[in-house]
Amino acid sequence: MPETDAGKKIFCLFTAVEADPLVKVGGLGDVAFSLPNALRQLHPDEIGGHQIDVRLVLPCHSTACHAVEEGSFRIDFNVPTAMGVIPSQVFLTYIQEMPVYLISSELIPQGTSVYTSDIHRDGLKFLFFSQAVLELSRAMDWDLDVVHVNDWHTAVIPHLLKRGKRAGVYPKKLKSLLTIHNLPFMGAGTQEAMRDLGIPFSNDRHLPAWGRRLPLPMGLSASDRLVAVSPSYAEEIKTPEYGNDLYDFLNLRADRLSGIINGLDTRLWDPATDRELLVRFTTDTLADRIQNKLALQKELGLEENAGIPLLAFIGRLDQQKGVDLIFDALKKITRQTWQAVILGTGNAALENQARQMEEDQPDRVRAAIKFDTRFSRRMYGGADILMMPSRYEPCGLAQMIAMRYGCIPLAHATGGLIDTITDAVQPENATGFLFEEGTATALAKTIQKALRLYKDKSTWEKMQINGMNRDFSWHQSALKYANLYLSLSDHN
Numbered sequence: 001m002p003e004t005d006a007g008k009k010i011f012c013l014f015t016a017v018e019a020d021p022l023v024k025v026g027g028l029g030d031v032a033f034s035l036p037n038a039l040r041q042l043h044p045d046e047i048g049g050h051q052i053d054v055r056l057v058l059p060c061h062s063t064a065c066h067a068v069e070e071g072s073f074r075i076d077f078n079v080p081t082a083m084g085v086i087p088s089q090v091f092l093t094y095i096q097e098m099p100v101y102l103i104s105s106e107l108i109p110q111g112t113s114v115y116t117s118d119i120h121r122d123g124l125k126f127l128f129f130s131q132a133v134l135e136l137s138r139a140m141d142w143d144l145d146v147v148h149v150n151d152w153h154t155a156v157i158p159h160l161l162k163r164g165k166r167a168g169v170y171p172k173k174l175k176s177l178l179t180i181h182n183l184p185f186m187g188a189g190t191q192e193a194m195r196d197l198g199i200p201f202s203n204d205r206h207l208p209a210w211g212r213r214l215p216l217p218m219g220l221s222a223s224d225r226l227v228a229v230s231p232s233y234a235e236e237i238k239t240p241e242y243g244n245d246l247y248d249f250l251n252l253r254a255d256r257l258s259g260i261i262n263g264l265d266t267r268l269w270d271p272a273t274d275r276e277l278l279v280r281f282t283t284d285t286l287a288d289r290i291q292n293k294l295a296l297q298k299e300l301g302l303e304e305n306a307g308i309p310l311l312a313f314i315g316r317l318d319q320q321k322g323v324d325l326i327f328d329a330l331k332k333i334t335r336q337t338w339q340a341v342i343l344g345t346g347n348a349a350l351e352n353q354a355r356q357m358e359e360d361q362p363d364r365v366r367a368a369i370k371f372d373t374r375f376s377r378r379m380y381g382g383a384d385i386l387m388m389p390s391r392y393e394p395c396g397l398a399q400m401i402a403m404r405y406g407c408i409p410l411a412h413a414t415g416g417l418i419d420t421i422t423d424a425v426q427p428e429n430a431t432g433f434l435f436e437e438g439t440a441t442a443l444a445k446t447i448q449k450a451l452r453l454y455k456d457k458s459t460w461e462k463m464q465i466n467g468m469n470r471d472f473s474w475h476q477s478a479l480k481y482a483n484l485y486l487s488l489s490d491h492n
Helices: 027-041 119-139 156-166 191-197 209-213 215-222 231-236 247-252 286-300 323-332 348-360 373-382 398-404 415-420 440-454 457-468 475-488
Strands: 009-015 051-059 074-081 084-095 098-105 146-150 175-180 225-228 257-259 310-314 339-343 365-368 385-388 408-412 433-435
Touching: 009 027, 009 119, 009 475, 027 051, 027 098, 027 146, 027 475, 051 119, 074 119, 084 119, 098 119, 119 146, 119 156, 119 191, 146 156, 146 475, 156 175, 156 215, 175 215, 175 475, 209 215, 215 247, 225 231, 225 475, 231 257, 231 415, 286 310, 286 339, 286 373, 286 457, 310 323, 310 373, 323 339, 323 348, 323 440, 339 373, 348 365, 373 398, 385 398, 385 440, 398 408, 398 415, 398 457, 408 415, 408 440, 408 457, 433 440, 440 457
Parallel strands: 009 051, 009 146, 051 098, 146 175, 175 225, 225 257, 310 339, 310 385, 339 365, 385 408, 408 433
Antiparallel strands: 074 084, 084 098
16 A cells, blocks of 8 residues: 555445444344444554544434434535425434434434335335435535445445436545345335436346346446455355346456455443343353353243253244244154244244244243344343254344354354354364255254254353354454455545
8 A cells, every 4th residue: 555545534424224223123233333333443553554434324213313412413405306305404423432424304204114014105215315315425525435335225325426426426536335235125116216206227238127227236236346244145146046136247246246244243242241141151151151041941931951952043034034944843853852932023924833833832832922132132141052044144143143142053054154153064163053955854954963962061062162252243344344445445
């Protein structure tokens, strides 16, 4: 890096539609705060003397707007659309010293959920927010280097930016980066909202015709860099099985596509400090963990027996997560002793299957059909095995949390699960179990293998310690993102 570039700031706007702790619905909420925060914590010596100035921009959802204090920074600005000029406001708040800009307008309604069943309404909200982000950058007269967008909700920003640069509206140096968290969710059904707002469709002939009219493919076409949320997922989406009919296009853009595993906020997920656990523990006090298991069994109304392996599922009940495979697999395991608890909500049919399984096997199955983060912490801290038979999993955080809490993950070998779990082929180095075929039979065989190994307490404890010692913090991932920013900026 040239000496003249030393000490320069790289100014990045990080855009998303949810970010914990202001507003969180899913995994994106975890990433959208933790990653920018980790980027701001990087020392200049780690990135060639540079400093990353990241600022977060969110829609002013009701829960987020509660953070705005009376008399705080506010700017009024206008957003031109095909529906007319929409008056908008931006408010400034801070999360752990990170500036967070909250955009408000009539098209970002208060009192509604972040995501609703009305795709046209959601489309108007998110697409307008994307337009407003670019107008805000002009109203604030920011000297931006990079705008970082996430998933389909903000994916039209690179598309609009590219068109605007051609018209001389935005500076040529301003670059875009899009992170793909879940490729199948492309913003289907938002075409009418794009027409309402005057957002032109893509004319990229390398995209399939249908892809030129959807936000995520439009962003994939226009972004200067693309990042998938794990190296394995970056490879998978270039194949017919996982590429959702965009694999040919993604292969054409392979030189701009990379994979960076999501990190984990290790301050929030720490068994040594987690107040939700009956007994907090470290690798040095791992033996104390059994008290959490006994307490969890008691809470669930299951037999309190440290010798019975306790299996867990924590997450969304849908086909992607492979919950149906769990039901079929456990029915196959009749000779070995086990207990299981299913925590989550989602598909009504799968919820009913979970309840039916508890009814059929009341002595060893519990169905907790609810969203309960506090209970999930007790499960991570007390269960022996976390089942993750996802048909695909771009990254996954649950397996990282499980390992940190001494709970052994058992997962389908896909996406980020491959990148974070070391299979028990050689148990002395292992952190979990992986199975190749996404079938109930393969899952059942792997559960049976884990149940047999559970009896070997020294090997099991070694696997627990291996997982607890893994570094899943955001630091290394933030460094990789920072280097991508540098490669895009004029400072490199």
